[in-house]
Amino acid sequence: MPASPRDTDGAPGRGDLTAAPPSAAREDVLAVDGLHITVSGGRTEAVRDVSFTVRAGESVGLVGESGSGKTLTCRSVLGVLPPGCSVSAGAATLAGTDLTALDRRGWERLRGVRLGAVFQDPASYLNPSLTVGRQLAEPLRVRKGLSRADAHRRAVELLGAVGLHEPAEVYHRYPFELSGGMLQRVLIATAIAGDPDLLVADEATTALDTVVQAEVLDVLARLRAERGLALLLVSHDLAVVAEVCDRVLVFYAGEIVEDGPTEQVLAAPAHPYTEALLRVASIGDWQRRELAVIPGRPPEAGAAPPGCRFAPRCAHAAAACTATPTLALTDAGPGRRTRCVRAAELDLTGAAPQEVTA
Amino acid sequence: MTDLLRVEELAVAFGRRAGRGGARVLDGVSLHARAGEILGVIGETGSGKTTLARAVVGLSPVVGGRITVDGADVTGLRGRALRDFRRSGRVQYLFQDPLRSLDPDLTVGESVAEPLAVTGTGSRAERAARVAEALHRVGLDEGLADRLPGRLSGGQRQRVAIARAVVTRPRLLLADEPVSALDASNRNHVLRLFDRLRHELDVAVVVISHDLSSLAGIADRIAVLYRGRLVEQGPTADVLARPLHPYTALLTASAPSVRRENAVVAGRLRRVAAPPPWAAAGGCVFAARCPFADEHCREAPARQDRLADGAAAREVACHHAGTWQRQLSVPAPPPAPVRTPAATR
Numbered sequence: 277m278p279a280s281p282r283d284t285d286g287a288p289g290r291g292d293l294t295a296a297p298p299s300a301a302r303e304d305v306l307a308v309d310g311l312h313i314t315v316s317g318g319r320t321e322a323v324r325d326v327s328f329t330v331r332a333g334e335s336v337g338l339v340g341e342s343g344s345g346k347t348l349t350c351r352s353v354l355g356v357l358p359p360g361c362s363v364s365a366g367a368a369t370l371a372g373t374d375l376t377a378l379d380r381r382g383w384e385r386l387r388g389v390r391l392g393a394v395f396q397d398p399a400s401y402l403n404p405s406l407t408v409g410r411q412l413a414e415p416l417r418v419r420k421g422l423s424r425a426d427a428h429r430r431a432v433e434l435l436g437a438v439g440l441h442e443p444a445e446v447y448h449r450y451p452f453e454l455s456g457g458m459l460q461r462v463l464i465a466t467a468i469a470g471d472p473d474l475l476v477a478d479e480a481t482t483a484l485d486t487v488v489q490a491e492v493l494d495v496l497a498r499l500r501a502e503r504g505l506a507l508l509l510v511s512h513d514l515a516v517v518a519e520v521c522d523r524v525l526v527f528y529a530g531e532i533v534e535d536g537p538t539e540q541v542l543a544a545p546a547h548p549y550t551e552a553l554l555r556v557a558s559i560g561d562w563q564r565r566e567l568a569v570i571p572g573r574p575p576e577a578g579a580a581p582p583g584c585r586f587a588p589r590c591a592h593a594a595a596a597c598t599a600t601p602t603l604a605l606t607d608a609g610p611g612r613r614t615r616c617v618r619a620a621e622l623d624l625t626g627a628a629p630q631e632v633t634a
Numbered sequence: 635m636t637d638l639l640r641v642e643e644l645a646v647a648f649g650r651r652a653g654r655g656g657a658r659v660l661d662g663v664s665l666h667a668r669a670g671e672i673l674g675v676i677g678e679t680g681s682g683k684t685t686l687a688r689a690v691v692g693l694s695p696v697v698g699g700r701i702t703v704d705g706a707d708v709t710g711l712r713g714r715a716l717r718d719f720r721r722s723g724r725v726q727y728l729f730q731d732p733l734r735s736l737d738p739d740l741t742v743g744e745s746v747a748e749p750l751a752v753t754g755t756g757s758r759a760e761r762a763a764r765v766a767e768a769l770h771r772v773g774l775d776e777g778l779a780d781r782l783p784g785r786l787s788g789g790q791r792q793r794v795a796i797a798r799a800v801v802t803r804p805r806l807l808l809a810d811e812p813v814s815a816l817d818a819s820n821r822n823h824v825l826r827l828f829d830r831l832r833h834e835l836d837v838a839v840v841v842i843s844h845d846l847s848s849l850a851g852i853a854d855r856i857a858v859l860y861r862g863r864l865v866e867q868g869p870t871a872d873v874l875a876r877p878l879h880p881y882t883a884l885l886t887a888s889a890p891s892v893r894r895e896n897a898v899v900a901g902r903l904r905r906v907a908a909p910p911p912w913a914a915a916g917g918c919v920f921a922a923r924c925p926f927a928d929e930h931c932r933e934a935p936a937r938q939d940r941l942a943d944g945a946a947a948r949e950v951a952c953h954h955a956g957t958w959q960r961q962l963s964v965p966a967p968p969p970a971p972v973r974t975p976a977a978t979r
Contacts, residue, residue: 341817441908456679485678485844490888490900512817515847515890542892556818557892567822567829567851573787627893 303371305473305506306330306353311366313348318362320578323348323530326366327605330474335500335507337517337538339553340527343577349527350478350510354393355383371473389419392467396479398459402451408462409435409447412469419470434465437502439495457488461495468499475499478510493520514557518542523611526550529575529585532605536612543626546614549586551624584616592622637666638704638838639673639690639806645698646685646862658697659685660862664937667838667855669805672828674853674870675842676885682862683842687808690840691727692716704805723753723802730811732791736783736798742769743779746798753802768801771834772827789820793827800831807831807839813848825852846889850874858882861919868940868948878940878950880958881920902962918953926958 306329313323323345330336338346351357353368355378368375370391378386387393395401402411412434413427422430428447435443438461451459460480467475477496481489497520499505511517517524517538524541526534526549534547545551555568572589575581581588583598590597596617597603608614616622646660660682667673677683688694690701692711701709703725711719719725726749729735736745746768750761769776772793783791792812799807809828813821829852832839843849849856850870857867858881866879877883880903887900902925909922912932919934921927930953938955940948952958 341819486846486890487678487884487888487900489890491904493890494901513890514818515892518892519890553818554892556822567826569822569826570819 303332304329304369305332305334305371306508307367307369308349308353309367309369311349311352311368312364313345313352313357313361314364315348315361315578317360318364321364321530321580322361322577323352324580325602325605326532328525328532328535330506330508332473332506333500333504334523335509335521337521337524338508338510338527339514339517339524340512341574342512343529343574344527345530346510346525346527347478350476350508353508354387354391354476388415388467388472389470390473391476392470392472392474393476393478394460394463394467394480396482398456398463399451401463402459404451407448407450408454408459409449412447412462412466415466416469430469431465434469435462437468437499438462438465439491439498440465455488457484457492460484460488460492464492464495464499468503468505471503472505474506474508476508476510479512480509481516482511482513489516496520514553518557526553529579531585531615532613533586533615534613535605536608540609540612545624545626546608546612546619547586547616548590548592548622548624551626552589552591554625554627557627592618594618636668636705637702638669639665639667639840640702641665641686641690641699642701643699644686644689644696644701646682646689646694647697648695658862659694660689662937663699663859663862663864665857665864665867667806667840669838670832670836671855672832672839672841672853674849674856675840675859676844676846676849676856677859678844680861681859683844683859684810685862686859687727687810687840687842690806690808691720691725721753723749723755724804725806725808726799726802726804728795728799728807728809728812731815732788732795733783733815735795736791738783741780741782742774742786742794745783745794746779746801749798749802755802764801765797768797771800771831772797787820788816789823792816792820792824796824796827796831800835800837803835804837807837809839809841811842811844814843814845821848822851828852846874846885858885863919863934863951864937864949865920865952866948866950872948878948878955879920879952880924880926880954884923918951920952926954926961928954930954 309327311323311326312321314320315322326349338350340346348361352363353375355375363376373386402408409431413431416422416427416430432443432447435446440446440458440461481492484492496507500507509517509521521538523536524538525532526547528549534541534545534550536546541550542554545554552570556570570589575585582601584603587593587597603615603617605613605615608619642664644660644663645658647658663686665673675683675686685694689696696710700707708719743765746765747761750764755761766776769779774790774793774797783794813824816824825848828839828841831837841849841853853870855868856870856873858865858879860881866873866882873882874886877886884900884903887903905923905925910927913922917934918927918931921931935951935953937949937951940950
């Protein structure tokens with residue numbers, strides 16, 4: 277069990293990855309307000325009351341187990357919800373454009389231009405029979421109206437910008453000739469080709485090896501610093517979010533249960549689920565340790581237990597937790613929100629140094 | 635204590651390359667695991683982790699070296715001998731994806747009983763008792779025995795796969811990426827299960843993973859593979875906290891963490907310069923990506939034995955082991971110049 281006092285003064289140094297510190301008065305690139313998403317043709321509600329904003333240049337991470345609603349939330353922002361899923365209530369606004377009212381044409385004007393996206397399996401998003409350069413240059417010609425030569429030049433620049441060696445060579449390669457990490461860089465180059473306001477990365481580094489994952493995360497951090505790109509990163513791995521994001525949103529069973537600046541959330545979580553996630557996450561301490569687990573299982577998709585949805589698995593659960601049908605996300609200090617009725621009375625343990633048992 | 639698994643100077647080559655002696659998928663790999671011990675094998679995609687485990691069960695074309703399991707030489711077993719070895723149930727192989735490795739049409743109970751039928755163990759009643767015992771061991775409710783795998787969660791499926799592996803009471807368990815498909819909490823559940831089983835069954839466990847943090851929790855010793863070569867091995871905490879090989883150091887520095895302090899930034903361990911021109915032709919396998927590679931590295935480094943805390947053995951294959959760390963204490967070099975895109979054709 278963690279025994280050391282909470283690390284409040286020296287918040288963990290996040291290295292050079294959280295590039296631009298969030299300044300107070302920047303406009304919202306993305307505003308999601310009271311979003312509800314239903315699945316299986318509207319019978320079950322998979323995402324409930326999700327509200328958050330992403331400011332210009334800010335990097336926000338959505339973290340949670342599979343089925344927690346983080347991916348559905350991000351897919352709705354991209355307008356690519358799977359069949360049978362729909363937004364049943366709420367709004368999402370991308371720098372003034374109402375996303376929920378867009379038709380197919382409207383989405384096409386937005387995606388690839390103001391909205392870029394990278395997903396988990398890069399190879400499946402590229403045409404295997406065309407060179408990666410051609411696939412990168414084509415949207416530049418279509419969307420930006422560049423000439424053939426200009427599109428080529430710009431594509432090579434972009435391939436260099438995502439850290440590929442000898443970009444002019446890579447331009448002429450076919451997808452099968454490149455490794456997974458290189459393909460993911462090509463897709464990032466495609467996603468930023470239109471100078472988007474927001475880049476959405478959905479489990480973009482999950483399938484990559486540790487070393488390559490770190491390189492790709494570095495590329496994302498550098499692009500943010502250089503281009504003021506806002507980033508919405510979805511991951512099941514709290515450690516990945518911790519490495520790149522200014523702010524973290526913790527999802528559980530379709531709801532946001534905690535929202536706050538990454539360093540504060542890690543040092544002093546305001547929701548017991550976040551505390552539990554921190555306990556099971558990779559801590560970067562290679563001494564032998566007790567492997568923590570979260571007891572129980574998340575509720576079945578669509579099930580909406582009364583009150584706090586985490587209560588059955590929570591070590592701090594009390595009668596008040598399930599007394600009301602739904603819990604609201606309440607303020608927990610400046611810039612922080614939590615969906616826990618006992619937040620004020622609990623003293624939750626953050627990512628403080630662990631007791632070494634070796 | 636004797637080694638249950640002993641791999642000596644193992645070399646594996648596939649297909650046409652087998653004859654040429656050049657590009658071997660595994661070369662000169664030596665490691666061992668004792669009963670009740672968990673050995674972690676880590677490396678990136680294509681480093682030969684899976685090939686190594688498959689070689690032990692006779693599924694990789696071994697072109698050199700020797701593998702012994704429980705004292706018996708199993709290198710290059712063929713035909714009836716290989717079948718008898720597999721059917722003995724002394725070695726069990728646990729696959730990565732429990733959804734795909736479990737027969738979707740067999741119930742949990744039938745799946746777990748199948749290896750017993752293959753090994754021809756006991757009567758029907760004895761088998762049923764063994765199945766119940768195996769399910770109990772992995773912490774699954776007996777009521778699940780009638781379910782189909784499709785009705786189980788990912789963590790439960792992996793437990794079924796483990797129950798199926800331990801039902802024959804193996805001496806050696808090879809687990810290939812057993813937790814990579816699971817979320818953090820379920821991952822730790824399964825890892826804890828391995829930790830318990832190796833004590834209860836006194837089984838040697840080889841866990842293959844590309845994820846450092848899952849191995850850090852349970853492995854007693856860790857072996858680091860890079861491009862088919864064993865670059866470092868030793869006690870887990872020691873290897874990860876004080877890596878002797880630059881690749882191990884890059885791995886630990888690259889692992890994402892919710893807490894980062896006094897750690898070396900991964901960028902300092904990546905090679906910025908182009909690979910040395912001779913790297914493709916031979917020499918140290920890591921030279922092309924190593925920031926510390928120099929002329930010495932043209933020759934493949936021999937294995938060096940090092941003593942660690944408590945005199946537990948450590949091995950490393952690097953010409954600059956123990957000296958490259960000094961290069962990190964000098965100030966960081968200026969950032970690489972911005973690459974100007976080459977002229978278009």
